[in-house]
Amino acid sequence: MSLDRRSFSVALGALGASTLLGSHATAQPAGAPIKVGGTLALTGPLSSVGMVHKLTGEIYVDELNKRGGLLGRPVEWVLKDDQSKPDLTRTLYEQLVNSDKVDLLIGPYGTSAILSAMGVAQRYQKTLVHHTFGVPPLAKYDQQFYAWALGPEPEKTVPAIVFDALAAGNKAPKTIAVVTSKFPSVHFISAGVREVARQRGIREVLFLEWDFGNRDFGPIAGRIKDADPDLIWGGALGLEANQILDALKKIDYAPRSSFWYAPAPGPMLKAPEANNALSLTIFEDHPPFTDNPVAKHFTEVFRERATQANLPTTTVEVQAAASYSAWQIIEAGVNGAKSLDNKAIAAWLRANQVDTIQGRLRFNGPGNFGDDLSRVKQVQDGKWLVVWPREWAAPGAKLR
The missing domain is CATH 3.40.50.2300 (Response regulator)
Structure with missing residues (x-):
């Protein structure tokens, strides 16, 4: 199943109104920060893409805190370099849960690394939102959720x-x-x-x-x-x-x-x-994707920040969009559950749909996968x- 353009525009219109306009009416976050932990391939063979995810996450967290954070508290991203190594990824997610005491998990980049992180998340019953998982039959854990909408097959x-x-x-x-x-x-x-x-x-x-x-x-x-x-x-x-x-x-x-x-x-x-x-x-940096104000704003900020960081790519495409969507899923799950309880967040996501810059995502199919929104x-x-x-x-x- 694919999302038709009209439904996409309607969904993104609602998203734009609630997210972009809400940033002007929310009190500054206060209290102890909510920690979101994850790793990315900042060095090694996958680093050229990992840096795209890093910049996207930094942009999202900055703007999330400007519009009130999560549950009225500021958000802190605890990010580690997994060096494109799945074995190291597993160790680092153990550290994030046990030493850094993070509240939520995101990432990493790449299917092998995601499988390593998923094993840790399952061990500690943490909900994991990941960017780019490409083998849905291996996603056996019921508290993992995709951001790149490839569908179950x-x-x-x-x-x-x-x-x-x-x-x-x-x-x-x-x-x-x-x-x-x-x-x-x-x-x-x-x-x-x-x-x-x-x-x-x-x-x-x-x-x-x-x-x-x-x-x-x-x-x-x-x-x-x-x-x-x-x-x-x-x-x-x-x-x-x-x-x-x-x-x-x-x-x-x-x-x-x-x-x-x-x-x-x-x-x-x-x-x-x-x-x-x-x-x-x-998602690509042109209409109809950029017809929505949230998507358009993100592409503009990403272009500016990527240029300043001398990244080889300065336009938003599939990698940045998947990463941005992952953060949108986390924000929607926490706000929907009105809680940091990982099981409650997972239950809310399975029962609801989330409007993202790539389209409306659902998580009630096999392995929590929904529609293939590929273009x-x-x-x-x-x-x-x-x-x-x-x-x-x-x-x-x-x-x-």
Whole structure:
């Protein structure tokens, strides 16, 4: 199920009125701070994306405290660097619960790290709101909640929407090369791509895997060139997509069409060889997403702060939107339950929907997942533009 544009506009209109206007009518928070604990990949292979989540969280907490905090108390974000290491993530979440005595948990970034954090949350019966979990069948804990709305079966729905976009643009592939990291979420999706492609009569001419952390993509580029597919499906994280495209450029091969699951958004925009590359999104910095005042305000503040911080990406897209949504879910859960009791917050979230900048989220499906709100975007002349579904496309944009 997808959220139609009219419902989205109505939902965001209500969100804008209650959130943006409420900031002018709320008393300053007082009392002991409410601690929200989490980790992010501030160093290591995932740091280029982790920094986007860090800046988003800082913006949200600053503005949350300006409009009264939570339950009338200020909010403090206790953030630690997990160095892109799931084992370290587990240790740090133990510290957050037992040493830092945090009230609530958020994050981290990346499915492997989220699984580590989820185990700790379950041990202590803490509610965990996470940004970017990509393997819903592994989400067994009933007090975990997603922010990136992929739905309960992204291994089916994600490739379906991408193939639908290509078909609608008269670019339906006859052959596909699936090249993927063994990182759990992208590997899970890539396995589903192979099955969906087979069902649609798309012939697989190459399937290659690499270990997470690999930086030598020359041999993979050579195999892609030899296979010469209509579509490259890249199960890539962060800078891996740029590295593959650069390796292809070095051997004088330009893909006819390519899709990259979770690239580093800024570097992809700056690479000439990435022009017309496709990816997945839930929000981009253009209408209709920015028709709402809350979303528009966030994109403006993020652009200003990201420029000051010299981040490679200064516009809001899927990563920042998922992170912002996670904080919106926490705020809604605490205010809805009128409590910091983690079980009460979880119960409220399962029974209610939350309006976020990407759309209205529900948590009453399998594993607390709701609808897949994915859209397909494309790099077009240095900008990410949504091209499918058509009602979510940037003004005047269409698949190239």
